[in-house]
Amino acid sequence: MSLAQSVKTVAALAERSELERIKVAIESVGxxxxxxxxxxxxxxxxxxxxxxxxxxxxxxxxxxxxxxxxxxxxxxxxxxxxxxxxxxxxxxxxxxxxxxxxxxxxxxxxxxxxxxxxxxxxxxxxxxxxxxxxxxxxREARLTFLATYDELTGHLNRSRLCAALSEALTQAQRHQRQGAYVVIGIDGLALINESHGYDIADELIQMVGERISYALRKHDLMGRVAGNKFGVVLPNAARDDMELVASRLLEAVRAEPFQTSAGKTIATISIGCVELDSGVKSSQEAMSRAEEALDSAKRNGRDCYVVHHASPAKVSWRRRNRAVADSIVSALAENRMKLAFQPIVHTDSAKTAMYECLIRMEKPGGEIASAGEFIPVAEQLGLVRLIDQRVQELVIAEARRSPGVTFTFNVSGYTASDTPWMRKFLEVMEENQDIAKQLVVELTETVALRDVDESVSFLKALRGLGCRVAIDDFGAGYTSFRNLQALDVDIVKIDGAFVRDLASSADNRMFVKTLVELAKNFGVEVIAEWVETDAEVKILKEYGVEYLQGFLYGAGKMETPWRS
Known part of the structure; x- marks a missing residue:
């Protein structure tokens, strides 16, 4: 064999060996x-x-x-x-x-x-x-299915039904067609959960869904919008058609018991209906109105339907709330939530001891909106937690800029009852423990008493981080000796409603004096709110109140005199 032939043979063997390795590697993965x-x-x-x-x-x-x-x-x-x-x-x-x-x-x-x-x-x-x-x-087919359909029932999921409702609303308004939307709630499902477990409840949800779908018209679109709720879009449905469908659905479900794994189960439904007329601007609004009607049906005894009627006052109220909600979201996104600072003074010297931080919203034109203009709407629409989070951020930032200055700020009742948010609140405070001694966290009395054990745990954690804690609106919830002792707070703020007219009301004087004595018995300092007259100051000083807050000493202002 020549050298050239030997080289070719070696190369061929090497190539075959490489191919064998590739083949083995491919075959090893099946x-x-x-x-x-x-x-x-x-x-x-x-x-x-x-x-x-x-x-x-x-x-x-x-x-x-x-x-x-x-x-x-x-x-x-x-x-x-x-x-x-x-x-x-x-x-x-x-x-x-x-x-x-x-x-x-x-x-x-x-x-x-x-x-x-x-x-x-x-x-x-x-x-x-x-x-x-x-x-x-x-797996891909399953994901594709779940993008459109509800896993348990096989009906459209909420997002797809919402899209179908939007299309029906557009068609109704663009082409002057009639249409409707109904939301259907299964009555008493919570009792089924408790009595038989979630598996039987799921069976019932499936069976009720099937019975509803059989009773619908050919072009009606049905989806599952919540755990025990279905929604149905009724294209080309006049008011009479809508009510006829609702009656037929009620009868279909109540007609005979459902045969579940736990035996025969009787079920009924309640229905909220809304017409897709010019007063409905979006699918979300249609769903919201139908939910309101469903709530009315449940209050009326269940197993019935209610048609939503939009009163002019309610329409106006809803539009205003929507506008305020939009302004809140914009202000949060554009950093237009600001703090105003109201002084809290020593009773003896009238010198500022601390500042309460009050949230304000700067409008696009520069005007300032007080909390009363937007907080009630924020609470109704679930936006107040975001505002509380921003307040916490702003207070911490101000405390860092202002060593030696003490700031108080309030945690809303809606946020205080949200355990995950409270954990996040404590995590943020722990990250800023070096300035905790400058902060007083206020919790209203009624919120603190809503779940005393949870409040005790939260307040104890705050004090452990170095914050002081205060009970706001003290007296409004009629705190008992036992509860005040359990809460273990540093400060109580007497509800201003009892401080107002203190000089002219013997009942107010007796009540405030009792509250102050109660606080003193536990070594807790007292702040009196809504102080407006020298006569009130004199009485509060006699009672031994340590701090005063009110228009007599200044309203909440956005200036920061301690820095200037």
Missing amino acids: DAVYDWTSANDELVWSGPIDNLMGPDVAAKLKMGRDFLKGIGDEGRAARERELRRAILARTGFTAEYKFDLGNGEPMWLEERGTCFMDDTGALARIVGVVRDVTERKK
């Missing part, structure tokens, strides 16, 4: 390797083709045409498009298609191949691998 020759249509397999296809099917796949038969017309067309693209671009190809195994359950295959051309440019050979991707396709 892929089957094929080599198809155009001249004789021969299809040669290597790797776990028997495991992939099953031995009976694999034994029949000796020719290319045999393999193509299993793919089916749609899959063959898609594969052919990928082949043509690969041949023109001189690149590899990838195709996915169903393959019929003959057992009624087609598998999904992913094929990756490389085309080899002869001297004339015609396709001579394809070498590639096929892989079972059935499980991935099932």
